[in-house]
Amino acid sequence: MNLTLKVWRQEGPQAPGRFETYAARDIEADMSFLEMLDIVNEGIILAGGDPIAFDHDCREGICGMCGLVIDGLAHGPRQCTTCQLYMRNFRDGDTITVEPWRVRAFPVVKDLVVDRGALDRIIAAGGYVSAGTGSAPDANGTLIPKPDADAAFDAAVCIGCGACAAACPNGSAMLFTAAKVSHLSHLPQGQPERYARVVRMVERMDEEGFGGCTNHGECAGVCPAKIDMGVIARLNRDLLVATLKGGG
Amino acid sequence: MTEVMQTPRIKRMTAAPAWGESDAQPDGHVPPGPIHEKWQKHRFAMKLLNPANRRKYTVVVVGSGLAGGGAAAALGELGYNVKCFCYQDSPRRAHSIAAQGGINAAKNYRNDGDSVYRLFYDTVKGGDFRAREANVHRLAELSLNIIDQCVAVGVPFAREYGGLLDTRSFGGAQVARTFYARGQTGQQLLLGVYQALERQIERGAVTMYGRHEMLDLVLVDGVARGVVARDLVTGAIEPHAADAVVLCTGGYGNVYNLSTYARGANATAVWRAHKRGALFANPCFVQIHPTCIPVKGDYQSKLTLMSESVRNDGRCWVPVKPGDTRAPGAIPEAERDYYLERMYPSFGNLAPRDIASRAAKRVCDEGRGVGPGGLGVYLDLGDAIRRLGEDVIRARYGNLMEMYEDITGENPYRVPMRIFPAVHYTMGGLWVDYNLMSNVPGLFVGGEANFSDHGANRLGASALMQGLADGYFVLPATVPDYLARAGSVPLSTDHPAFRTATAEVEDRARRLLGIHGSRTVSAFHRDLGKLMWDHCGMARHDAGLREALARIPELREAFWRDVRVPGEGGELNQELEKAGRVADFLELAELIVTDALHRTESCGGHFREESQTPEGEALRDDAHFSYVAAWRHNADGPPVLLKEPLVFENVPLAVRSYK
Incomplete structure (x- = not known):
């Protein structure tokens, strides 16, 4: 199939950006979206131009490195990572618009590449269990009911791609933050720091320039890891308890 | 190593090419004593550093996966000043994250006959008797602590209804010793490591350098004292001094272009270290x-x-x-x-x-x-x-x-x-001794980047085990022991060794950008990958390997003559990144093929068509090949082979049968 791409080009964080139009020819249905961009880039290079910069790494949907806004949707129409979006989801002759994540807390580095360091800093604020290496008791020493372990797992599958913030009208990273809060608060190992954690992580999220959550639910609609909005309710509950306890 | 420098004997094969041989044997520094006591006794013999003195020491860790991230966090917890580098934007994206199936541990929670000794035995046998016994036994011992540590940091392993941990069976084992988190075990283990690492970053114990790529190793007086890294966003090429350097940069399977590796996974760090003197062991042991x-x-x-x-x-x-x-x-x-x-x-x-x-x-x-x-x-x-x-x-x-x-x-x-x-996966990697230190003092290598534990074939669910064993437990013990013995010797990045290495890295980038050829980096990578898959893939034979040895230098020459790398060095330039990596693959490929050519036996993942049983199974040649092939770089000629003999005192050499 033959496609027309309108791609956001921006030389650096301070440079003004613009859309440029490229033709993608002889694209096969079994190609991934990123393989299609690889082909477009090879053409640009051989024509003497500057290829489109975009982030990617594992190309199997788990590392969270890739992330493009495709026709206005974070990761495109399939609620999967961009690398797992296949061209069979498009039709011959389509015009496709490709943009970077547009979030205040994610400055553009170049073209479609953004700086998501803010997400790491939210984790650094408290998204862990303080268990130093070598200090652990026997793994079966604490029983964890299967439903709790499963609920923790369902939240822990977040890949940190940032699509939730990109989809949110407020540019909030609430689904990301709540996923980690929920993962650890479902486990006995996460209990000692449970309330201090939620306060510190939410404060950090605000400091990083993310917006507040007003329960639009756009985040869950694009999340490739299928994180449920329920994690946000759990975060809010823990935050309320923490506040009543005096700031955690 | 007990290096008595000898003039390499250059061995001419029937036709070109040639490789050199040296009688020097790399010393694995395996501690004496019964195999189950070696690690505990060795740990007791290690020198310790006073907590107040630890922050005077800087350790550079390259890579942020299970081995690198685990080591960086653990060394930070101990009080060392750690600088951790990764090419991705966040340490959470290291390719350990993609491991699906599980992690082995000899917990015997199933009561199905498992034990440390059985995991040790299965791993030595599974590796087709080409791994060092002492390292493998330590791995099996540490497997117990790994699962404990993972649960303590909140890894949501699969559980049974009674609340106990669930396990399943994996290839090469008849017991169910594989712990798992649905099909995303690597992700959950890596996030445990990443969270511990972020905690140390917040404390200021670890400085994280995301979107940085190590492009050279810096030696001062023969000792590893730092790295040169490129800031991939600004293009700045920067020196970083250290008291020890730890490479946990993963495997080199992307030499084959098409692989299950992440696209960015590369061999540049280990290849640069090799060119600075580190031995490269068993490069032909590639898992398909x-x-x-x-x-x-x-x-x-x-x-x-x-x-x-x-x-x-x-x-x-x-x-x-x-x-x-x-x-x-x-x-x-x-x-x-x-x-x-x-x-x-x-x-x-x-x-x-x-x-x-x-x-x-x-x-x-x-x-x-x-x-x-x-x-x-x-x-x-x-x-x-x-x-x-x-x-x-x-x-x-x-x-x-x-x-x-x-x-x-x-x-x-x-x-x-x-x-x-x-x-x-690549079982081969930089040669390390029992302490996971290469032959270059102060240069440690962990995880898939070293060669140490899997012999000629890695069993399923053992990569995560080795990454975490190295990262959580081995390196945080052996690196401090080295630092305590070496002492704190201040070093500025104004030292000529840093200036020279930085200038060489800058020059290489300039050369790549100045070729202005007619083919893309990816086109050369595809050609190399196909050549390697066809001639050094699942089955290898003399003529095919020789053909590859003839064609790789031609392809490398064509690359340096005709590649097109657009843009500038002082900016985010993903093509320049790729070009540097593919240039190194084009050199490493030749060493892989040379190793495959020299090892005329079949073992594990290395199948030589000339060496098979009448039923078509791999036929080992223990009389001639029961050794680690450790290759030394030789700038003026063919690589030089050193042999570390493998001694099997516990697991008797046997034909590996799964019939």
């Missing part, structure tokens, strides 16, 4: 994983693995008749060949990876392969779905099934999956 989604077209950038765990419930088969193009559902039971169950009745579909891969190749070579080009076999969950129900299979492998459907457009609950082997 039996269960990957088959190649579809030239445009393809990546091969995707279907976890080996699927072989617990899936059955591999091909039609009995060559050229049978009927849909799988139309082929009756009697006309299907469940070839693994037929050839290896006691392990069946859970035969080890190297054996399962070769069996798939064999049935495809017989014209019985399925799918486009006949390069595929069925992995059929039909029986398991009928026996257990779709819901159970979905709970076990749901995310894998979705991934398969996304990629192929086929529903694996209805139609058997098609799979084919693909490059997945």
